[in-house]
Amino acid sequence: MPTSTPQAPLIMVGGGHAHLVALRQWIANGQRAPAGSLLVNAQPYAWYSGMLPGLLAGRFTAAQCSIELAPLAAVCGMQLICDELLALDAHNQAILLASGKRMGFARLSLNSGALPVTDFDTDGSLPLVGAKPFPGIVQQWRTWQAQPPAHLAILGGGPAGVELALALRLSLPQTTVSLFCRHALLISHPLRLARLARARLGKANVKLHEKLPIERISDGQLYSDGHAVAQPDAVVLATGAAAADWQATSGLECDAQGFIRIDAQLRSSHPCIFAAGDCASLPDTPHAGVYAVRQGPVLAHNLLAAAQGNLQHYQPQPRALALLACGDGRALLSYGALATQGRLAGQLKDWLDLRFMRAHRLPAQGD
Ligand SMILES: Cc1cc2nc3c(=O)[nH]c(=O)nc-3n(C[C@H](O)[C@H](O)[C@H](O)COP(=O)(O)OP(=O)(O)OC[C@H]3O[C@@H](n4cnc5c(N)ncnc54)[C@H](O)[C@@H]3O)c2cc1C
The missing domain is CATH 3.50.50.60 (FAD/NAD(P)-binding domain)
Known part of the structure; x- marks a missing residue:
C-alpha cells in the first residue's frame, strides 16, 4: 500500500474504551489533538460492554449504553470518520478503509477491540x-x-x-x-x-x-x-477474543494469536503506532474492558507527548473486580479469591457503570 495523501498528524482507529477515556481526559485537561487529526470508527457510537447484558435483559435503553463519538471528537479538535479499517501498512504509515480511502499518518493509535473466537x-x-x-x-x-x-x-x-x-x-x-x-x-x-x-x-x-x-x-x-x-x-x-485478520498482515509484531504486541508505554514494534485494549497484547493484561479503561489515561498522555519523549508507563492492576449482571438487578461479584452475589453487588455494578457513562459523555447528551 503506497503512502497516500492527505497525511493526518494523528489517526485513532476504534472508539473503544481506551480511546473514549483518552478523549475525555484531553477534554478535562483542556488539551486538543493536533489539527487535522481523525477518529475512525465503524459506527457513530461507542458501546459500553458492562451495560450490554442489562440492555438485553430490558433494564437499559441503547441510548444509555452508548456514547456519540462525533461531539467528543469535535471538542478534541478531531473529525469522526464512520468507516472501517481494512488494512494497515505499518512500514509506510498508511491505512486503507472499507470505503476505499487511503490515508497516511504521522502517528496512529489502535483501539479496535477483538472478534469472537470461531474455532469450529x-x-x-x-x-x-x-x-x-x-x-x-x-x-x-x-x-x-x-x-x-x-x-x-x-x-x-x-x-x-x-x-x-x-x-x-x-x-x-x-x-x-x-x-x-x-x-x-x-x-x-x-x-x-x-x-x-x-x-x-x-x-x-x-x-x-x-x-x-x-x-x-x-x-x-x-x-x-x-x-x-x-x-x-x-x-x-x-x-x-480473537484478533482481526488485518493485524497479522500489518507489519506490526503480533503474538501467536495475532494480537499486537505493545510495551508498557503502549507502543507497538513501530514507535509511531500505539495500541490499547483487546486488539493489543501485553503480559499480565487480560482482554477485558477494565484493563482497556485503565490504559486510557496513559494513552492520552503518550499520544500527545510522543514527539517530546517523556512517556508514561502503564502498569496492569494485579487483580480486577468482576461483576456479572444477572439481568434482574442482582450481580455475581468476584475479587481475588472472594466471591459473592446479590442485590447489593447489582447496585454496585449499576452505580459503577452509570458513573462511567456520566463521566465519558458530554453533558449535552444527557444520561
Ligand atoms: C456481553 C459482554 C459483556 C462484557 N462485560 C464486561 C465487563 O463487565 N467488564 C469488562 O472488563 N469487560 C467486559 N467485556 C469485555 C469487553 O467488552 C472488552 O474487553 C472491551 O470492550 C474491550 O474494549 P476495547 O477498548 O479494546 O474496544 P471495544 O470496546 O471492543 O471497541 C472497539 C471499537 O472499535 C470499532 N472497530 C472495530 N474494528 C474496527 C475497524 N476495523 N475499523 C474501525 N473501527 C473498528 C468497534 O466498532 C468498536 O467501536 C464484556 C464483553 C461482552 C461480549
Missing part, C-alpha cells in the same frame, strides 16, 4: 450472532423480541456467556437457552463464583453444558466429539 467448522446452516460487535447483537435481539426463537445456544463459559444467558432468558421467556462451555464454567474465576453462577443459571432454567466443546455445526445441529448435542435456531458467540 460450520456449513452455514445456523445463524451465528457474535456477542461483539454490539450493534449486530442488539439488532438481532430486537428481531428475536418480535419473533422469539424456540431455542438459542450460547457458546462460551466465561462471564459474557453467563451474563448473556441470564439476560436472554429474562427478555425471551418462551425461548430455551443452552450454554455450552469448552471447559468448566468460569474456569479462570474462583470456584465459589462458578458455584454461584451454576445456581443462578439453574434457577433461570438455562441448560448448562460444561466441558462440551462445540467442534462443528452442520445441518442445523451442534456437534461435540462427533455427536449431535443440540438443534438450536441460532448460535450466540461469547467465545472470548
Whole structure:
C-alpha cells in the first residue's frame, strides 16, 4: 500500500474504551489533538460492554449504553470518520478503509477491540450472532423480541456467556437457552463464583453444558466429539477474543494469536503506532474492558507527548473486580479469591457503570 495523501498528524482507529477515556481526559485537561487529526470508527457510537447484558435483559435503553463519538471528537479538535479499517501498512504509515480511502499518518493509535473466537467448522446452516460487535447483537435481539426463537445456544463459559444467558432468558421467556462451555464454567474465576453462577443459571432454567466443546455445526445441529448435542435456531458467540485478520498482515509484531504486541508505554514494534485494549497484547493484561479503561489515561498522555519523549508507563492492576449482571438487578461479584452475589453487588455494578457513562459523555447528551 503506497503512502497516500492527505497525511493526518494523528489517526485513532476504534472508539473503544481506551480511546473514549483518552478523549475525555484531553477534554478535562483542556488539551486538543493536533489539527487535522481523525477518529475512525465503524459506527457513530461507542458501546459500553458492562451495560450490554442489562440492555438485553430490558433494564437499559441503547441510548444509555452508548456514547456519540462525533461531539467528543469535535471538542478534541478531531473529525469522526464512520468507516472501517481494512488494512494497515505499518512500514509506510498508511491505512486503507472499507470505503476505499487511503490515508497516511504521522502517528496512529489502535483501539479496535477483538472478534469472537470461531474455532469450529460450520456449513452455514445456523445463524451465528457474535456477542461483539454490539450493534449486530442488539439488532438481532430486537428481531428475536418480535419473533422469539424456540431455542438459542450460547457458546462460551466465561462471564459474557453467563451474563448473556441470564439476560436472554429474562427478555425471551418462551425461548430455551443452552450454554455450552469448552471447559468448566468460569474456569479462570474462583470456584465459589462458578458455584454461584451454576445456581443462578439453574434457577433461570438455562441448560448448562460444561466441558462440551462445540467442534462443528452442520445441518442445523451442534456437534461435540462427533455427536449431535443440540438443534438450536441460532448460535450466540461469547467465545472470548480473537484478533482481526488485518493485524497479522500489518507489519506490526503480533503474538501467536495475532494480537499486537505493545510495551508498557503502549507502543507497538513501530514507535509511531500505539495500541490499547483487546486488539493489543501485553503480559499480565487480560482482554477485558477494565484493563482497556485503565490504559486510557496513559494513552492520552503518550499520544500527545510522543514527539517530546517523556512517556508514561502503564502498569496492569494485579487483580480486577468482576461483576456479572444477572439481568434482574442482582450481580455475581468476584475479587481475588472472594466471591459473592446479590442485590447489593447489582447496585454496585449499576452505580459503577452509570458513573462511567456520566463521566465519558458530554453533558449535552444527557444520561
Ligand atoms: C456481553 C459482554 C459483556 C462484557 N462485560 C464486561 C465487563 O463487565 N467488564 C469488562 O472488563 N469487560 C467486559 N467485556 C469485555 C469487553 O467488552 C472488552 O474487553 C472491551 O470492550 C474491550 O474494549 P476495547 O477498548 O479494546 O474496544 P471495544 O470496546 O471492543 O471497541 C472497539 C471499537 O472499535 C470499532 N472497530 C472495530 N474494528 C474496527 C475497524 N476495523 N475499523 C474501525 N473501527 C473498528 C468497534 O466498532 C468498536 O467501536 C464484556 C464483553 C461482552 C461480549
